[in-house]
Amino acid sequence: MKISTFVFVFALWVSSFYASNLMAYAEFISLWYMPAGVSFAAFLVLGKRGFFPVFFGIWFVSFHFQTQFENGFDPTHLATSLLFSLVHTLSYGAGGLTARFWLSHYVQKPMPLKIIGLLVIFIVSALFATFSGLLVWAYATDDYQNIIADGWFAWWLGDLIGVIVVTPILTIILPKLTGQKLSWIEIFFEHDKRLSPNYASFIVKLSLAIVIIISIMLLDHAIDHPGVAYFIFFLAIPQLWIVFTERTSRASISLLVITSVIAFGVGLFNVTDQAITYQFALFVMAFMAYFAITVPALAQQNNALKELAMLDLLTQLPTRWLTKTLVEQVIKSSKPNQNHSLALFDIDRFALINNEYGEDVGDKVLQQLSAILKTELRDSEILSRYRGDRFIVFMPNLDLSQAQQRAEEIRRKMPVLRIDELVLPIRGSFGVVQVQFGESFDETIQRAQQATSEAKQKGRNKVVVAV
Secondary structure, eight states, rough: OOOOHHHHHHHHHHHHHHHHHHHHEEETTTSSHHHHHHHHHHHHHHGGHHHHHHHHHHHHHHHHHHHHHOOOHHHHHHHHHHHHHHHHHHHHHHHHHHHHHHHHHHHSSSSHHHHHHHHHHHHHHHHHHHHHHHHHHHOOOSOOOHHHEOOOOHHHHHHHHHHHHHHHHHHHHHHHHOOOHHHHHHGGGGGGGSSSSSSHHHHHHHHHHHHHHHHHHHHHHHHOOOTTTGGGGGGHHHHHHHHHSOOHHHHHHHHHHHHHHHHHHHHTTTTTTGHHHHHHHHHHHHHHHHHHHHHHHHHHHHHHHHHHHHHOOOOOOOOOOHHHHHHHHHHHOOOOOEEEEEEEETTTTTTHHHHHHHHHHHHHHHHHHHHHHHSSOOOTOEEEETTTEEEEEEEOOOOOOOHHHHHHHHHHOOOEEEEEEEEOOOOOEEEEOOOTOOOOOHHHHHHHHHHHHHHHHHHSOOOEEEE
C-alpha cells in the first residue's frame, strides 16, 4: 500500500473521530460515529492492508498522549488503548473483509440480495464492535455502572449509521486514490451513465432536505413536545427523491450531508432530549436509501434486457420478437383494404462459408450484409434477423405482386463482400407471403419458410411466392 494511502486513511480516521465528538450527545456516544465507516470501508476497499492505518488511528486517539506526558507513563492505559484498538479493528476488519468476499464472489447475485447481504454484515460487525468496545471500557474504568446494558443500543446505532453513511463515499474515493479498479463496486454505479451530470437539480433537492431538517428542529425547540421529533421521518421523501433521480455518488453525498446536519442540529437547536428519535430516523433513512438504490439499478437492468430483446447483438437489427410486435401492431391498426407482405430469406450456402473460412468470417458476412441491406430499404420497410442466417423484410402497404417485385430488387442487390483477403459473392433465397387477416405471425412465417425452401429446391438465388 502506498504511504499516501496509509496517511490518508489514518488522518481520515483521526479527523472523523474528533468530528464525531463534536456531534456527541452523551459521553463517547454521538448521533452517528463516522470512524466506524472509515474502518469498514478501509477493509472493504483495501483488504488486509487496511489494518495498520485503522489500528494506529484508533490507538492515536485513545492513548491520550497529552495525559501521558502530564501525569507520567501509565502501562495500564497503554494496554487498554491497545486492546480497544485491537477489538475495534478486528470487528470491522472481519466485517469489511466479509463484505469484500460477498460482493466480489457473488457479483452476479441480484442487486436486492447483494444489498441485504451487505446490510446484514454492517449490522453484525457494528454489534461486535459495540459489545467488544464496551467490554474493554467496562474493564478499564470503575466510573460507570451497567455501562453495557445502558449504552449498547445508542453506541451500536451510532456505529451502524456511520458504517452505512461513510462506506459508500470512501468506496468512491479510495479506489481513485489507490488506482484500483474494483468491478464489484462499479456495479452500484452502472446506471449513473444514463443520468444527467448537471448538479443544479441535486443542489435544489438537497437544499430542500436541509430546510426541512432546520424547520423541524426549530419547531421541536419551540414546542418542546416529544411528538414533534417524529416529523423528521418525512425527510425520507426528499432523500428517496434524490436516490431515484440522481447518480449513486450524489445519493451517497446527500446521505452524508443530511446525517451531518441532523447530528449538529441536535446540539445546535438544543433538542438533545429527542436525540434517540433523530438517531433512529437516520438509521431508517440510511437503510431505505440502500434499498432504494436497487430501483434505478433494476431499471438499468430492465433497459439492458429490453435492448437485448429488441436488437440483435451481432447485426444490430431488430430481433424476431420486436419484428413480431411491430408487425402485429401494424396489422391491428390497418384498414380492411390495406395489404401487407413479408419476405423471408436466408443466405445460400452460408454453412459452407462457416465450415471453410470459420465462424468469424461468417459473423462478418452477417454484419456487412445487414449494414448494406439497411441502406437499400425504404423508410416504411423493416429488416430484422430471424435466426442464424435467416432474415425478414416486412413490407407494409404492398400486395403480393408488389412484394414479389420488391423482393426481386433486394435479391439483385445482394452484394459481393470483401472480407480480409476473401471475395465472397452473397446470394439469397426468398419466400414472399402476404399477411392474411386473422393469421398469427408464426403462421405467416411458416408459410414464408415453405416458400423459401421451395426457392432452394429450384436452384437457390430465387424468389418464390406463397399463395
